[in-house]
Amino acid sequence: MAPRILIAREAGACYGVERALEMVDGAAEGLGRVHTLGPLIHNPRVVADLAARGVSVVSSPEGARGDTLLLRTHGTSPDEEARARALCARVLDATCPxxxxxxxxxxxxxxxxxxxxxxxxxxxxxxxxxxxxxxxxxxxxxxxxxxxxxxxxxxxxxxxxxxxxxxxxxxxxxxxxxxxxxxxxxxxCEATSGHQEATDELAREADVMVVIGGRISANTTRLAEISAARCPRTHHVEGADELEASWFEGAQTIGITAGASTPASQIEAVRERVEELVGA
Ligand code: SF4
CATH class of the missing domain: 3.40.1010.20 (4-hydroxy-3-methylbut-2-enyl diphosphate reductase, catalytic domain)
Incomplete structure (x- = not known):
């Protein structure tokens, strides 16, 4: 019998990340050259997609002189923000509230x-x-x-x-x-604790857990740690292409969760790939 595949009841992009992604989508449509100060969110796949659409990462406001600059969800120092406002044509603040x-x-x-x-x-x-x-x-x-x-x-x-x-x-x-x-x-943030509780709950009943999100993402790494404490067969991936069939051998229940910087499309891609690998 094919294993059950369950998604954590709270997983994936949180309010702050959704908000930042909407802001950058709006900016990419007609606000000239657009940059983000540091990676907009800690998800390398999303940052690569943005780069393909012409939104580049700069390490200081000086790199966005005269252009549109988005401040990342993690926030910036008052000094950097003041320099950005002095140097850039437009500053959009995507710092999570x-x-x-x-x-x-x-x-x-x-x-x-x-x-x-x-x-x-x-x-x-x-x-x-x-x-x-x-x-x-x-x-x-x-x-x-x-x-x-x-x-x-x-x-x-x-x-x-x-x-x-x-x-x-x-x-x-x-x-x-x-x-x-x-x-x-x-x-x-409550989104973080909600994701953590839902991961802990799911990892208790799963034989194998897949945690999706950037390896540099603090909240995703925390989810992987919480999951591994309950379910030793926990795998932290950044995308569906990293999944291996051998991980799921003999599993009856497979759990999937995702960090707060993981868009729903990445969760869906992983779920579909797991289904293919286990023949569900
Ligand atoms: S997890 Fe971070 S970015 Fe998301 S809502 Fe909470 S504080 Fe904001």
Missing amino acids: FVKKAHVAAARLASEGYQVVVVGEAGHPEVEATLAHAPGAVVVGSADEARALPELRRVGVVVQTTARQALLAEVVGALVGRAEEVRVINTI
Whole structure:
């Protein structure tokens, strides 16, 4: 009997990614030369499709002088945005509103005199942009890193939108008792936690899991980790062409999930390819 193929009840492109893709579609239709500041989203297949339509990635606003520039979903620093607005003919802000909320919260906490701690992954563009909004802010990726911070008095915590709730709880637990005051603004995005819960649920019943999304995508990588903890036969792919028939041997239930930067068309392509490989 052919295996069941199930898609996670919450999977794929979130509000912020859909919004960014609509903005870039609109811009590509008649706004002259269009660029994105860094990859618009962390999905190399989507970025390659955009490049084929003439939308190129620039690493600084200077590369888009006189043209149209889209600011990526992960946000930018205030300095980069100011340079973009001074140099480019048009600036379209595709920063996800939930990321923006984290930036605004970090800036407000810093202005109120808190030492801002950003819980998340050092070097990630969203975290870097959040740090840039709050002078003196530091990034912390684990409870141990929080324990290693120098003396603290008033601490304001914000979180990378794709972080795990459990990580936030661990870090806050490590900070409480070390500082006089710990103020937490939980900026984890619900789309991310919804995807994580749905992946965990599906991975409990699946024999094999396929997780679709960019390998550089923090939220997709997190889904792959959550899935692998329940289902050791988890495979993280960027597209249908990476699937191998041997992965599905003996499987009765195959689960498919996708990160927040994965458009529905990529999920459908993977589902169709799995069906072909297992003869469903
Ligand atoms: S996962 Fe959440 S924060 Fe990130 S782009 Fe999507 S909606 Fe915005």
